[in-house]
Amino acid sequence: MKKAPAAPEGSSYAARVQPVEAAGFQTWLVEDYAVPLVAFDFAFSSGSSQDPDGKEGAVAMLATLFDEGAGSLDSEAFHQALDDKAIEISFSADRDLLHGRLKTLTRHIDAAFGLLRAALVEPRLDPDAIERMRAQMTANLKREAKDPDALVGRAWRETAFPNHPYGRAARGTLDSLPRIERSDLVGLRERMSTRASVAAAAVGAIDAERLARLVEGVFAPLPATSALVSVPDVNLAGMGQRKLIDLDVPQATIRFGLPGLARHDPDYMAAVVVNHVLGGGVFSARLFKEVREKRGLAYSVHSQLVTHAHAGFFSGGTSTKNERAAESLAVIEEEIEKLASEGPSADELDKAKKYLIGSYALRFDTSTKIASHLVHLQSEGFPVDYLDRRNQEIANVTLEDTRRVAKRLFSQKKLLVAVAGRPEGL
């Protein structure tokens, strides 16, 4: 049995990645024969921001349809073909990317890629499948119609990006879903599912030569160019606004945010460190300590940096009982102001860097996670060697950097806040 050499401690991740050229793009391959499976992830550089006006949810619907019948196999036959061999093929759309994922046992690699080829090259988009997916998406929207997280997320986005695709409902609305027609889906598929801008990665029991042949087989029939609607860069709007959605629930769900940074901004890594100190996923984060631990105000309180292709922002959230909603928001605002004016302490900086550097390895412990992360890096425009540079970028962040960037992010800025519930005092 062929085994890739196990990477010795502290050695290069990048060295384990082989860029494989096929069908006009690179698939980043990590060969590993320890487990008899292959995970293949890819993404087309276009997402729900391509929804036509008034037809929000179209790209998401298209994603649900790739595995609902292809070539001579109708939906039932296609699913049976997958299930007969325990092959997993799925698609999803986020704002900027249309994702595909394949997972297969090694003995069914050829069959798996054959089914993937059919799904991408000849999806049937049968009318009954479209209606079925439309009904499922509609039911899902109804299920979250009065869900506090969904309500607050939508209100926040609509205010943050009022005239931009990012402010629209990526999974559609009850009004938009019925308007989507088969011709819309066919048109989107033709424009988006192309070889023009593909990020791809494969992890598992397969060698470069075989992978190249299979990728060629799947993607070569696709058009070489895309005809995408151009999405402009946009800045966050609505600073200082508070959107209140009345909902008869005992808890107020709060979402807050501010403009952030683009992924390739030179200050980005310092911002990652600053965000980690404020509300990253550890028990020592300032928000966790002040809101949850000290005051028992909430079970969950967190913040994160989000980078879309055309916008970057900082956002966070919490849920707290209505009577204490105003107090929770005040504590959060206070902590953000403190961080803006004083920056992190040297000790916080040191601990944040240790966490961010040490935890990087945890992203690479399953084939599917590795494949997903490699696609993520590629689609953000990073080369393979970034895998080895990333930790050094974190290590290079100085205390002065974090002070400056905390000011840049938070100083004099008024949060955009959305709240669902019956918060007292807001």
Place this chain on the structure above:
Amino acid sequence: MAHFRLANGLEGVVIPDHRAPVVTHMIWYRNGSADDPQGKSGIAHFLEHLMFKGTKAHKQGHFSELVAELGGQENAFTSNDYTAYFQRVPKEHLGVLMEYEADRMKNLVLSDEVVAPERDVVLEERRMRTDSDPSAQLNEAVQAALFAHHPYGTPIIGWEHEIEKLDRLDALAYYDRFYTPENAILVVAGDVGLDEVRSLAEDSYGRIPARGEPPRRARPQEPEPRAHRLVTLADEKVEQPSQQRVYLVPSYATAAPGGAEALEVLAHLLGGGPTSRLYKSLVMDRKIAVAAGAYYMGASLDQTRFWVYALPAPGVTLEALDAAVGEVIDEVARHGVAEDELTRAKTRLIADAVYAQDSQAALARWYGAALTTGSQVSDVQQWPARIDASTAQQVQEAARTWLAKPRAVTGFLLPEGEEDEGAANLEAASAHA
């Protein structure tokens, strides 16, 4: 892999995976919410929160800061039958994790100042998970109806009025009873050596004095159900109605040989995806549902749950949908299953075991959940073979014996004002059945 027991009774399982320099370290206690004392629901879960509040040697936050500094992730969870604590870190730090985890097994320190705000946190968690969500409230009521006597019918997080009264002494009493080396299982998965793990365990957990016998768990058992129950919840926040049926069925621990495996296969065949019976009949052929599925919770110390659920298409009543679900199940009970669908279900389930090998964390959870609910290491290892051995006859038998209506609670989630209609229609439907 390795399986060992220390002199003080602590059981250990080691699952090597050398593909990434990462280790998953877990401690599982053989107790969960079903072992909460009467009147003190939520104490197992509350104690799980309080385990992060510090020990004699290491004050509150110290362990978590250490894990974070190592670049690790940590968390804990409480279920009906087990409570588990875990960290994932770069592999060279395993020893230090064991030291801290062993320390809090023995030396937890709690003060009222620390307990009170955490109780508030738990109440917020309950508000977030249940009190703001009609679907969760229905689920709570369905479980309480399914388990009229057994403590699986009590929510893991506890009833609000009982959480409010939990205090430091309740937590310490529970801790003293259950957090002992005889009652604990160490599961380590990742880039580690078998001997290395044992040796580190001896140096840390091994120093905790044995208590003698592990604590005995004796839950009041659920009597044989004789009456089908309907539970409905209507709320103005509900825009998408939903139907579910939950049956009381044997678990891996309580079933006759092959019985739980047959239920596992049956669940997949009935509702495991787009090729399943429920999906094909209700969603594709009759078009009365937009989604349908089934799920079997086999890893359970006592009798357990088998769910079937569906979302109605617009204009379809929940009674009609529920009746249709019943027809699909009856079809299997009366006429059995075809070889091709049986093979397909088994292929999928067995492949899951291979796919699980890709994730050290998934494997660790699989073993931990099995060992705390009455199974052995060999049961986990032989699971794929036992699934493969399931016959069409056994699957049909499982449907006939266990998916009988008196064993079930039906739950309807409805928009406001429709709950009485629902019950009346169901009675009318039953009268004519």
